[in-house]
Amino acid sequence: MSELLLDRSRCSVAGTLAVVGEKWTLLVLREAFLGVRRFADFQRILGAPKAVLTDRLAGLVDQGILRRVPYQAEGERQRHEYRLTRKGIDLFPTLVSLMEWGDRYLADGDAPLEIDHRDCGARVHLTLTCDAGHPVDGVRDVTSVRRG
Amino acid sequence: MSELLLDRSRCSVAGTLAVVGEKWTLLVLREAFLGVRRFADFQRILGAPKAVLTDRLAGLVDQGILRRVPYQAEGERQRHEYRLTRKGIDLFPTLVSLMEWGDRYLADGDAPLEIDHRDCGARVHLTLTCDAGHPVDGVRDVTSVRRG
DNA sequence: TGGAGGAGGTTCGTCAAGCGAACTCAGGGT
DNA sequence: ACCCTGAGTTCGCTTGACGAACCTCCTCCA
Numbered sequence: 314m315s316e317l318l319l320d321r322s323r324c325s326v327a328g329t330l331a332v333v334g335e336k337w338t339l340l341v342l343r344e345a346f347l348g349v350r351r352f353a354d355f356q357r358i359l360g361a362p363k364a365v366l367t368d369r370l371a372g373l374v375d376q377g378i379l380r381r382v383p384y385q386a387e388g389e390r391q392r393h394e395y396r397l398t399r400k401g402i403d404l405f406p407t408l409v410s411l412m413e414w415g416d417r418y419l420a421d422g423d424a425p426l427e428i429d430h431r432d433c434g435a436r437v438h439l440t441l442t443c444d445a446g447h448p449v450d451g452v453r454d455v456t457s458v459r460r461g
Numbered sequence: 462m463s464e465l466l467l468d469r470s471r472c473s474v475a476g477t478l479a480v481v482g483e484k485w486t487l488l489v490l491r492e493a494f495l496g497v498r499r500f501a502d503f504q505r506i507l508g509a510p511k512a513v514l515t516d517r518l519a520g521l522v523d524q525g526i527l528r529r530v531p532y533q534a535e536g537e538r539q540r541h542e543y544r545l546t547r548k549g550i551d552l553f554p555t556l557v558s559l560m561e562w563g564d565r566y567l568a569d570g571d572a573p574l575e576i577d578h579r580d581c582g583a584r585v586h587l588t589l590t591c592d593a594g595h596p597v598d599g600v601r602d603v604t605s606v607r608r609g
Numbered sequence: 610t611g612g613a614g615g616a617g618g619t620t621c622g623t624c625a626a627g628c629g630a631a632c633t634c635a636g637g638g639t
Numbered sequence: 640a641c642c643c644t645g646a647g648t649t650c651g652c653t654t655g656a657c658g659a660a661c662c663t664c665c666t667c668c669a
Contacts, residue, residue: 415477445578455576
């Protein structure tokens with residue numbers, strides 16, 4: 314039972330959830346991945362309370378996951394939009410993993426949204442593999458080792 | 462901008478978050494993957510309020526992600542423990558994705574917990590690939606298609 | 610036989626977070 | 640001069656999280 318002695322306080326899962334684990338945050342990011350950039354669009358699509366949305370967007374900008382970019386459409390005044398940074402883009406696998414689980418267990422295997430490889434058009438999915446190239450089926454194929 | 466017309470209410474990300482998106486839920490599952498099975502161990506390690514923990518465990522059992530298994534250690538009365546179901550085990554990639562992001566951006570690339578392949582000992586990673594076998598680097602290599 | 614003690618909760622009062630509706634403020638269009 | 644729209648802020652209410660205290664079995668030990 315040595316795993317029970319692990320220092321959970323510096324666990325990366327807890328750290329990541331402290332950053333993106335609040336209500337609406339991951340849904341904001343889902344929309345960002347689908348191309349949404351403006352406050353009003355986030356608000357209309359998600360239906361989140363504006364005050365909460367303001368808070369989540371500010372938090373994501375603080376964390377460097379989104380950045381505010383000023384822009385000006387013709388015939389409109391200057392506004393700013395929210396764009397994913399590299400740090401934000403790297404949350405894409407997390408979103409995909411949530412989507413794949415929901416597709417399997419909540420949508421009866423019927424994916425409302427399909428993600429395809431831009432180059433070849435084939436379906437994209439997440440896989441666990443080891444550095445030697447073997448497929449890893451799940452937690453039973455794995456050992457966890459504390460480091461430090 | 463056709464993506465903006467997608468019906469987000471049946472999005473699998475939102476569905477999955479409705480099931481595991483509350484505070485503590487994914488941390489409970491992290492402990493379950495590390496081998497924790499008993500109420501008192503979850504409570505002691507996580508430090509979550511007991512009432513919340515009771516509620517989260519009951520919810521996970523309701524959803525079929527954990528199951529309560531009665532057992533009896535010698536010299537002790539009968540108790541029950543919480544074990545992952547297949548449905549729960551399939552959330553492993555989600556936990557791994559959160560961990561990998563935290564390792565990269567919060568722990569300076571220094572993983573507090575290392576996950577290795579049981580058979581060969583090599584490090585285990587999540588990768589995005591397409592069915593044709595190409596590696597997918599991120600959201601820019603991808604197109605999203607509504608289905609239905 | 611009668612505590613003591615631990616597992617697995619429940620109850621309670623307080624405090625933070627999320628909620629919808631209303632309001633604000635700046636700039637552009639007419 | 641007035642209205643409209645995007646991007647918020649403010650406000651009162653409700654829901655959820657929190658820690659401390661309490662409860663109920665059951666077993667062990669004296």
